[in-house]
Amino acid sequence: MIDPNFIKQGLRFQQLPFYETDLPFIQSILFTMKQAEMATSDFPHLNAEIPITVVDKRLMV
Secondary structure: OOOHHHHHHHHHHOOOOOOHHHHHHHHHHHHHHHHHHHHHHHOOOHHHOOOOOOOOHHHHO
């Protein structure tokens, strides 16, 4: 988890108001962003490939 004091200091530095009750939510969002960042570093060319979609004509009707 990210240190709450680090979050408070960052918000104060940007002159943004915050509530103590918001800190767990901010921590959760930052943790989710970190997980997504790690996934893109593991597969850097994931979005470079064009997906192939095969459509069954019978499903189109």
